[in-house]
Amino acid sequence: GAVVSQHPSRVICKSGTSVKIECRSLDFQATTMFWYRQFPKQSLMLMATSNEGSKATYEQGVEKDKFLINHASLTLSTLTVTSAHPEDSSFYICSAQRGVKETQYFGPGTRLLVL
């Protein structure tokens, strides 16, 4: 159990367009989902925390209007990168958690390349 999927696994888009990334918990209900960004050979940087049915909590320095997060159900959260620029190119990873202070289970990641 505890499988998390992400879609798409890889996306290439033009500068100025928007890209939506989905994160799904396949076999459990996730009260909380997290979005991370990872630069090459670096650790994960937490971008935001989202709880089902409420607004996401963004980390300092993360633009909420640029990285729109929606946690519409207990099994789905989406991250939309709006008006993407080349500097937004990165590896985006989501994780899902059943309850407070429980293990985070990670998705396989989405590689975004903005041309």
Add this chain to the structure above:
Amino acid sequence: AQSVTQPDIHITVSEGASLELRCNYSYGATPYLFWYVQSPGQGLQLLLKYFSGDTLVQGIKGFEAEFKRSQSSFNLRKPSVHWSDAAEYFCAVGATGNQFYFGTGTSLTVIP
């Protein structure tokens, strides 16, 4: 403030040799501790976790870790490394407010 330190950026071991990856944390209360492994271009897979109880925890793939409160450490060990263990390893501490704090990772190379 909470923090996680992985002192070794990169480690190289021979296949069949033992392995120890270091992790030190800074956290005021009893921490929840995790080790994850990441293969290139992949997400993170949970190896093991410590919440409470026995300070020596067993994980998947033959890994184990020992929580030492006095040293604020949670080092990961494996008695005999396999070539497939080559990956990036992340230590993380779970804090109040549900956040995870990750170390900077240790890259493991296994030579035949």
